[in-house]
Amino acid sequence: MTFPALDRIEALARNLDGWQRQLADRMAELEQTSAEGVSDSGLVRVTAAADGKIVSTELNARAMRLDSYSLAEEFTAAANRAQEAAAALVRELVGEVIGDPGAGPRRSADHEGR
Numbered sequence: 001m002t003f004p005a006l007d008r009i010e011a012l013a014r015n016l017d018g019w020q021r022q023l024a025d026r027m028a029e030l031e032q033t034s035a036e037g038v039s040d041s042g043l044v045r046v047t048a049a050a051d052g053k054i055v056s057t058e059l060n061a062r063a064m065r066l067d068s069y070s071l072a073e074e075f076t077a078a079a080n081r082a083q084e085a086a087a088a089l090v091r092e093l094v095g096e097v098i099g100d101p102g103a104g105p106r107r108s109a110d111h112e113g114r
Helices: 006-031 061-065 068-098
Strands: 034-038 045-050 052-058 111-113
Touching: 006 061, 006 068, 034 068, 045 068, 052 061
Parallel strands: 034 111
Antiparallel strands: 034 045, 045 052
16 A cells, blocks of 8 residues: 655655755855845945855945935945845745745856845
8 A cells, every 4th residue: 555645755855865965055155155235326335145244345435425324324225235135145045945936047146236
């Protein structure tokens, strides 16, 4: 007597090792990946790692003409965009491993969030 549910569980268990390897590969890839966000004016550019940590900022010399409030808004917007782009990249890579149809095609390692 066969049990279709048991067969399905066994198949999932066999696939689990492959998924774990794929996920480990993707996690290693994510450690080397970053995403970029740019403010509306283009004067501030922020790069975030896949975990959302800000790893670098670039400030156009013209940004020094802004008042402190405006400059802070520029940094906040660019950082938020970089972190959102990094989070989207993580969702995309994990979606590829788990077979999420909404994951879409792979993009390059550095992404720009604008």
